[in-house]
Amino acid sequence: MNSASVELRGVGVRYPGAERDAVANVDLQIAPGEFLVFLGASGSGKSTLLRTINRLVAPTSGSVFIDGADATSRPAPELRRGIGYVIQAVGLLPHLTVGENIAIVPELLGWERPRVAARVEELLRMVRLDPSYRKRLPRELSGGEQQRVGVARALAAEPPLLLMDEPFGALDAIVRAELGTEMLRIHRDLGTTIVFVTHDIDEALRLADRIAVFHDGRLLQIDVPLRLLTHPADPYVAELTDASDVLRRLGLMSAGEAATAGASTTVDEAAPHIDARTSLREALGRMLLDGEPLVVTEEGRPRGVLRLANITAALRA
């Protein structure tokens, strides 16, 4: 697996002439292969902090370490060639074809032509675009397709770290969900460390291994999605995540964890079956329609029983 660790030590950014810090003294460690989401409103400093990692923004205090090495120990362009970068506005170069856009970083790194061509093909498949797209111009593509190319371009030289700045923020809800799913698949397949900025709590909950919540340039809390909802460290986090939203919390818990374990000899064979990985939110929906209990299965075999009481207990845990 090709993945980098990132460590931010006391990183602060103050833009010239600004009244306050855009980012104030952030300490943060990102494990190799982690999918970390920076969550916050606009002006919270989340994008600025992201941009300190590839040095598009220079911290006014503190340091950034990638795989233990200070990010300033190499020239910025060299550093950036090893870090994928995807932005909301995509920024495909309009005078280059899709294939040439994807090939930018491999060519900067001096890859041989056949290797670049093979890689472009491979990447188009990875982001689920037809190989014929290679010769098309960016303006001929839809917004969603353009960002697929943006992702392919960022991953072209197999970077161990991928930075994504509200990458799907300009797309409609359906395309956005679709690309989120693609990112989860790509993350699973490649193991790349991903830092993903968004202001959308649901997107954050769906994608993240951990979520870092920012407000006014400060890091308020960093935690796994469920704990962010169940144990908000700050009133702002509670408000932002709408922690009272029970359904949202149920969406992050699985039927398998909440079920009473054991074979379901006492349960009617006709009771509805659900997979252990199903979310409790979905399980609750089934209960409302079909009644309780539900038989929880793993690889098709019954493993336990889920009743409304199990769901209540899971929420109170």
Place this chain on the structure above:
Amino acid sequence: MNWLVSHPLELAELLGQHLAIVGTALFAALAIALPLGYWAAQRPAARGPIYGIFGAIYTIPSLALLALLVPVLGLGFWTAVVALTAYAQMILIRNTVAAFQGINPAQLEAAAGLGMTRAQQLWRVELPLALPVIVGGVRIATVALIAIASVAAWINAGGLGVLFFDGIHRNDVQKIVAGSVASAVLAVIADALLRGIERIVRS
């Protein structure tokens, strides 16, 4: 028209001089306007004074500008080139600034974020994207210079203007018409040629 047909060699010589003056002036003007325009595109505060200076030069009548330059630079080719270079600045600077400002900032951020050096960003992204608008400026400047270059004959720099001045002195309408037609045709051809180039760099 008859004159043009009956004097092909003389016409060719004058045409050559005309093109040499315009070409040299354009080359010099671009050498100034491209870097200055690129620099000014990133500095709004500098643009006012730059536009002010070249705008003022642009308003000086061409004969007056030549008359001002002759005591300093003398008669001939290079004086004409200096005058035309100064005229072309106004058009080229404005277009160059507009060309670089017109680039989508997201494309520049992507180019930097992917790891291009400053030089690579300039050559691979900024110049190709600015080129169509710059060429548009070159086209407008070329047509303007072809017209203005006619007065260069007045300071012995040659060119198609020789036909006007000769025609006026000798009361030879044929020569005046010949000069007008020749320089108009030259301007039309140059315009069409540069439009073609503009289309190529735009696609």
